[in-house]
Amino acid sequence: xxxxxxxxxxxxxxxxxxxxxxxxxxxxxxxxxxxxxxxxxxxxxxxxxxxxxxxxxxxxxxxxxxxxxxxxxxxxxxxxxxxxxxxxxxxxxxxxxxxxxxxxxxxxxxxxxxxxxxxxxxxxxxxxxxxxxxxxxxxxxxxxxxxxxxxxxxxxxx
Amino acid sequence: xxxxxxxxxxxxxxxxxxxxxxxxxxxxxxxxxxxxxxxxxxxxxxxxxxxxxxxxxxxxxxxxxxxxxxxxxxxxxxxxxxxxxxxxxxxxxxxxxxxxxxxxxxxxxxxxxxxxxxxxxxxxxxxxxxxxxxxxxxxxxxxxxxxxxxxxxxxxxxxxxxxxxxxxxxxxxxxxxxxxxxxxxxxxxxxxxxxxxxxxxxxxxxxxxxxxxxxxxxxxxxxxxxxxxxxxxxxxxxxxxxxxxxxxxxxxxxxxxxxxxxxxxxxxxxxxxxxxxxxxxxxxxxxxxxxxxxxxxxxxxxxxxxxxxxxxxxxxxxxxxxxxxxxxxxxxxxxxxxxxxxxxxxxxxxxxxxxxxxxxxxxxxxxxxxxxxxxx
Numbered sequence: 001x002x003x004x005x006x007x008x009x010x011x012x013x014x015x016x017x018x019x020x021x022x023x024x025x026x027x028x029x030x031x032x033x034x035x036x037x038x039x040x041x042x043x044x045x046x047x048x049x050x051x052x053x054x055x056x057x058x059x060x061x062x063x064x065x066x067x068x069x070x071x072x073x074x075x076x077x078x079x080x081x082x083x084x085x086x087x088x089x090x091x092x093x094x095x096x097x098x099x100x101x102x103x104x105x106x107x108x109x110x111x112x113x114x115x116x117x118x119x120x121x122x123x124x125x126x127x128x129x130x131x132x133x134x135x136x137x138x139x140x141x142x143x144x145x146x147x148x149x150x151x152x153x154x155x156x157x158x
Numbered sequence: 159x160x161x162x163x164x165x166x167x168x169x170x171x172x173x174x175x176x177x178x179x180x181x182x183x184x185x186x187x188x189x190x191x192x193x194x195x196x197x198x199x200x201x202x203x204x205x206x207x208x209x210x211x212x213x214x215x216x217x218x219x220x221x222x223x224x225x226x227x228x229x230x231x232x233x234x235x236x237x238x239x240x241x242x243x244x245x246x247x248x249x250x251x252x253x254x255x256x257x258x259x260x261x262x263x264x265x266x267x268x269x270x271x272x273x274x275x276x277x278x279x280x281x282x283x284x285x286x287x288x289x290x291x292x293x294x295x296x297x298x299x300x301x302x303x304x305x306x307x308x309x310x311x312x313x314x315x316x317x318x319x320x321x322x323x324x325x326x327x328x329x330x331x332x333x334x335x336x337x338x339x340x341x342x343x344x345x346x347x348x349x350x351x352x353x354x355x356x357x358x359x360x361x362x363x364x365x366x367x368x369x370x371x372x373x374x375x376x377x378x379x380x381x382x383x384x385x386x387x388x389x390x391x392x393x394x395x396x397x398x399x400x401x402x403x404x405x406x407x408x409x410x411x412x413x414x415x416x417x418x419x420x421x422x423x424x425x426x427x428x429x430x431x432x433x434x435x436x437x438x439x440x441x442x443x444x445x446x447x448x449x450x451x452x453x454x455x456x457x458x459x460x461x462x463x464x465x466x467x468x469x470x471x472x473x474x475x476x477x478x479x480x481x482x483x484x485x486x487x488x489x490x491x492x493x494x495x496x497x498x499x500x501x502x503x504x505x506x507x508x509x510x511x512x513x514x515x516x517x518x519x520x521x522x523x524x525x526x527x528x529x530x531x532x533x534x
Contacts, residue, residue, distance in 0.1 A: 058455060062464055097500075100417040109469075109507050115398065116427050117420045120507035143519050143526035144499035 007073040010090050011156065013111040014075050021066045028059045069110065078155035086133045087153055089121055093129055094152035101151070106130065159517040162367070165241035169363055170485040172228040173356045179276060181284050189279050193336040195224040196355035198275045199362060199384055200332060202268070204325050204449060209300055211267055214377040219268040221363055221380075222253040246367060270296050277308045278333045285309055321446045328444050334391050341395040342479070346412055346494060348486050354387050354395065361386070361478050365471050371510055374467050382471040385456045393437030396430045399423060413494040415501040434461065469508075476505050477514060484518065496529055 009017070076090035087093055092105045104119045106129060112120035119126045128138045129148065138148045177188045188194070198220045206213035229235050235254075239247045256262045257269075273292050277285045289305055296302050300322070307326030310316065318324040335354040343351030361383040369379030387395075399416045400407065418426075438457045442450035463469040480498045487495040499519075506512055519526065 055451065055455065058459075065465075097417065098414060100414065102417045103420050104504070112507060114505045115423065117423050119504050122507035123505065124503040124512070126504075126507070140503050142499065142503065142516075143523045143530075144496050145530045146500045146503060 004072050007069045007110060008076055008089055008108050009069075009073050009111060010076050010105070010107060013107065014070070014073065017066050017070060021063065021070065024059055024063050024066070028056070028063065031056050031059060078157050084155055085153060087129045087131060087150070088155075089130070090155060092154045092156075093150060094154075095129075096149040096151055097146060104129070159513055160521065161241040162243075162514070163517050163521055165238065165367070166360075166364060166481050167485065168229075168238060168241070169225075169360050170482060172225065172359070173352060175228045177227070179288070181280070181287055186280075186284070188276060189336055190353075190356060191224050191228050192356035192359040193353060194272070194275060194279075195221060195359040195362075196384075197278060197329065197333060197336065198224075198268075198271050199359075199380070201271050201275055201329060203381065203384060204328070204445075205271075205300070205304070208321075209267065209298065211264060214380075215264045216268060216271075217362075217380055217384075218249075218366070218376070219253050219257050219264055220271065221359075221366070222250050223257045223268060223272070224359070225250075225363070226254045226257070242367070243371075246370065267298065267301075270298055270301050274301060274305045274308065275329075277305060277312070278330060279336075282312050285312055318444065324444055324446060325449075328441070331441060331444070332388060332391055335387065338390065338395070341397045343482075343486065345397060345407060346486075348490075348493070352482055354390055357478065357482070358384060358387055360481070361475060364478060364481075365474060368474060368510065368514070369467070369470065372470055374470065378467055379471060381456055382460045382467060383475075385453050386460045386471070386475065388441050388453065389434040389437035389457065391437065391441045393434045396433075399426045401426075413497060415497045415504075431461070470511075473506055473508050473511055476502060477511050480515065480518070484522070495526075499526075 078084065078090065079086070079088050087106060089106055089108070092103060094101065094103050096102075102117075104117055104125070106121050106126050107118050109120045109122055112118055112123070114120075114123075121127065121130055124140050124142070125146075125148065128140050129150070132138050132150055134150050134153055136150050138150065140146045140148070173190055173192045175191045177191055177194060178185050179188055180186075199217045202216040202220055203213055205211075206216045225238060226235060229238050239250055242250060257265045259265060273295060277289060280288055286309060289309055293302070293305075296305060303322045304326055307318075307323045308330065311318070311323065311327045311330050318327050335358070338354045339351045340354060340357060362380045365379040365383040366376050370376060399418045399422060438454055442453050445453070459465055459468040460471055463472045480502055483493065483495050483498045487493040499515075502515055506515065
């Protein structure tokens with residue numbers, strides 16, 4: 001039997017998904033009770049009925065997906081104190097790039113939102129930063145060169 | 159992969175090709191092929207099921223017809239096909255043949271949609287004349303009703319009475335995206351920059367071609383791309399971390415990816431989400447409720463990356479921008495391409511998309527290396 005996928009989430013990511021799951025369950029209830037078309041409309045594939053099915057199907061699929069993630073997830077804990085100068089999954093890294101400052105939190109793809117500063121550990125920059133420590137210069141390999149100098153690494157401890 | 163890169167770069171060339179029609183003995187240069195393709199795909203999506211047609215076949219026929227019309231010479235068309243994987247090459251050939259075949263029902267409908275859609279771009283007098291001239295070619299009764307509704311709602315604030323009129327009004331409102339130039343390019347001084355509609359056309363084709371490689375359903379991919387920027391009719395086009403006034407922007411700022419503190423990123427993102435959500439609600443409220451709901455669901459799926467398909471297409475949108483930026487950079491070596499490359503190294507985590515940009519990197523490696531300056 002194939003092993004189930006293990007998901008690593010930050011505490012905030014876990015809470016966010018739990019809230020979404022609650023809302024989706026409420027939404028499913030509303031769709032079932034209030035938005036169901038009249039029985040008379042259900043005869044034949046009319047457009048309203050097909051969309052109703054799609055909505056419910058979508059909500060149900062998302063519920064299944066989130067339940068699977070939450071069932072098989074592990075909440076990221078900060079590393080022991082003596083290892084907190086190194087970038088691990090869940091770290092917030094302050095960097096200097098070409099004279100400009102920026103800050104990234106390294107997360108798994110399901111939590112990634114680069115526009116909000118959460119980058120995936122599978123992105124070239126995320127990968128390059130993992131395992132590196134304060135003061136190191138990290139170069140992301142490609143024809144266009146980009147150098148990230150690690151200024152600070154922090155972990156949420158609560 | 160190298161061949162696919164050539165295909166995507168060729169798609170950028172379609173943007174420059176224009177459709178022409180004859181009205182009262184004079185030739186009118188109409189919109190670009192890519193702008194038309196966006197509106198016709200939207201038209202097909204809204205009507206296919208109402209008319210008993212398969213939306214997937216209809217939209218694909220329209221997209222392939224536009225690519226073929228942009229590269230009609232046999233040699234050009236063969237070059238396009240040679241860039242595609244074998245199964246998609248066969249599909250493109252089949253759809254092109256079907257489009258040219260008068261007996262195929264889907265093609266007939268596609269051709270009628272292509273005819274009618276032009277009414278949106280013509281001025282009121284031209285549209286009336288064009289409609290009268292082409293009325294005989296439109297066999298489908300429902301499409302005739304839509305054509306009439308399009309004429310009614312041109313330059314009119316009348317309230318739509320039935321579903322055909324609602325859809326016609328929606329199509330006229332969304333046609334704004336055919337003239338709405340994308341802010342990223344305007345800010346960087348690109349001459350004749352890409353419109354939102356042109357971007358959507360490229361994006362539909364690349365989502366279809368690359369989504370297939372991921373094992374996703376073609377129609378789902380195309381529709382996610384089709385609806386993703388509809389909110390911009392009301393919400394406008396947002397440039398990362400800049401406020402809507404777009405003031406105090408220097409050329410230097412545009413050369414690098416924007417770097418702002420995290421709280422500013424989140425504040426900007428929240429405002430953007432709010433404005434775009436209001437935008438998608440407003441543009442769809444005119445539609446019949448079932449279609450409006452379907453569009454909003456697709457839009458949320460993309461915007462919030464709720465599914466693996468949504469996540470993939472969301473990232474592909476960023477890759478699309480790199481292709482367009484590369485197109486501009488190939489024409490103007492001063493175009494600040496570096497910002498897109500660095501940004502994507504932080505954004506992308508999909509293995510296929512990383513392969514795509516690695517292939518693009520290899521293709522232009524020699525030129526890209528020069529951008530690093532003498533110290534590197």
